[in-house]
Amino acid sequence: xGKRLPMSIPYGWFFIAYADDLPRGKVQTVHYFNKEMVLFRxxxxxxxxxxxxxxxxxxxxxxxxxxxxxxxxCPFHDWKFNTKGQCTEVPYSKTxxxxxxxxxxxxxxxxxxEKNKVIWAWYHPEDKxxxxxxxxxxxxxxxxxxxLEKFExxxxxNPQEIAENGVDVAHFQYVHGMTSVPEGKTTYxxxxxxxxxxxxxxxxxxxxxVKTKNSRVETIQNGAGQxxxxxxxxxxxxxxxLATPITDExxxxxxxxxxxxxxxxSLEYKAAKGTIKTLIGKTGVEGDIPIWENKIFHKYPLxxxxxxxxxxxxxxxxxxxxxxxx
Numbered sequence: 001x002g003k004r005l006p007m008s009i010p011y012g013w014f015f016i017a018y019a020d021d022l023p024r025g026k027v028q029t030v031h032y033f034n035k036e037m038v039l040f041r042x043x044x045x046x047x048x049x050x051x052x053x054x055x056x057x058x059x060x061x062x063x064x065x066x067x068x069x070x071x072x073x074c075p076f077h078d079w080k081f082n083t084k085g086q087c088t089e090v091p092y093s094k095t096x097x098x099x100x101x102x103x104x105x106x107x108x109x110x111x112x113x114e115k116n117k118v119i120w121a122w123y124h125p126e127d128k129x130x131x132x133x134x135x136x137x138x139x140x141x142x143x144x145x146x147x148l149e150k151f152e153x154x155x156x157x158n159p160q161e162i163a164e165n166g167v168d169v170a171h172f173q174y175v176h177g178m179t180s181v182p183e184g185k186t187t188y189x190x191x192x193x194x195x196x197x198x199x200x201x202x203x204x205x206x207x208x209x210v211k212t213k214n215s216r217v218e219t220i221q222n223g224a225g226q227x228x229x230x231x232x233x234x235x236x237x238x239x240x241x242l243a244t245p246i247t248d249e250x251x252x253x254x255x256x257x258x259x260x261x262x263x264x265x266s267l268e269y270k271a272a273k274g275t276i277k278t279l280i281g282k283t284g285v286e287g288d289i290p291i292w293e294n295k296i297f298h299k300y301p302l303x304x305x306x307x308x309x310x311x312x313x314x315x316x317x318x319x320x321x322x323x324x325x326x
Contacts, residue, residue: 004296005158005249009033010320011124012191012223013134015242015254018150019117022047027072029062033123034247037110038062042070048083049121051108085109116140116240117148118256120225125322132191135222139238145258148240151280152254157292159224159243160317162253165288166195166219167313186309188316193221224320235268236260237275255280 016030017039027040029052036052038061052062054074064075071080071088080089085105090096099106111122115134122130139145167186186195198216221227227241242254259272278284303310 003249005161006297006299007158007160007248008321009123009125009245009248010159010224010317011122011128011322012225012320013113013120013122013130013132014225014244015118015252016049016112016121016244017119018148018256019114019119022119025067027062027065027067029060030121032121032244032246032252036060036062037121038065038072039112039119040065040067040072042067042083044070046070046083047112047114047119048072048081049110049112050081050083050085051110054079054081055107081107083109118240118242132223135220135226135228137228137238137240139258140240144261145238146261147258149257149276150254151256152252153285153289154246154250154252155289155293156249157251157289158245158248159251160314161292161295161297162241162243162251162288163221163224163227163317164310164313165292167308167310186312188312191223191319193219193313193316195219224317231275234271235262237272239279253285255285 014032016032016037017028022028022039022041024041024043024045027038030037030039030049038048038050038052040048042048050061050072052060054061054076056074056079057076059074059076061072061074061081066073066075068080071082073080078089078091079087082088085107087096087100087106090100111130113120113134115136117140120134124130140148185197186193196216196218216232217229218232219227219229225242225244227243229239229241231237231239237257237259240254240256242256244252244254246252257276259275260268262268262272280286301310
């Protein structure tokens with residue numbers, strides 16, 4: 001048998017930090033995509049994501065490097081680089097090397113954008129430029145919605161395995177104890193996959209009675225690294241699913257929730273908190289992790305009716321690998 005998970009790292013936009021964890025002047029090391037990188041925010045608020053090792057003598061910019069103005073200063077010889085990878089100063093040199101005089105990029109950089117209170121990095125194994133954008137969600141910064149509630153895990157898997165879980169209909173009963181899961185409707189349009197399922201849900205009232213409410217689950221995936229789900233019913237709960245590969249068999253998974261502001265004593269508040277508890281606990285992702293960590297990947301699984309559209313999903317996700325890695 002070969003590798004447990006034969007897939008390479010897919011390309012796309014991926015979470016690398018929450019925006020509020022990177023104030024102005026902060027430098028932090030990030031290790032994703034089998035790469036060591038340094039992330040920093042300049043005095044004017046611009047984000048820089050560079051190769052962690054200084055091109056001069058190889059010092060690690062994340063260990064002792066400091067932001068000065070719009071650049072990061074190397075801790076070894078005080079060379080300075082801006083967010084474009086240009087060398088802006090060599091303090092002891094009277095004659096700059098010709099390659100630095102041109103103001104061309106010399107320190108390797110990576111594309112990074114800030115949206116939805118998240119800092120996203122573009123990864124492509126062949127260093128191709130981004131050809132689609134991060135999708136913005138108005139709920140994340142809307143004054144009527146609460147601040148993000150964040151959860152995270154690290155385990156041995158990859159983004160494809162995690163995303164495929166959503167179309168594996170049969171496992172919801174046997175792993176999560178759900179008696180039925182509406183199949184809903186799914187559409188594919190380039191890098192975007194949308195699904196929507198509607199049904200009913202029984203909600204116990206304070207007096208002990210039960211009311212049946214309509215519910216809807218809408219999911220949109222934008223590339224290999226951005227996915228969100230909106231669960232509508234008694235209240236609306238919004239979830240960002242953020243799966244970032246560290247290596248091709250090691251991943252960090254984050255769930256970031258928000259919901260409409262409401263009275264903590266209200267049924268709406270209890271419904272939102274109940275949804276979060278369901279999705280993060282044994283009835284949700286924590287029930288899946290032990291399986292993800294120990295399973296192997298069958299390229300051609302023996303499927304039955306009721307398994308869900310797994311092969312159609314794999315065809316969609318396969319576009320996020322370079323041809324030689326498929």
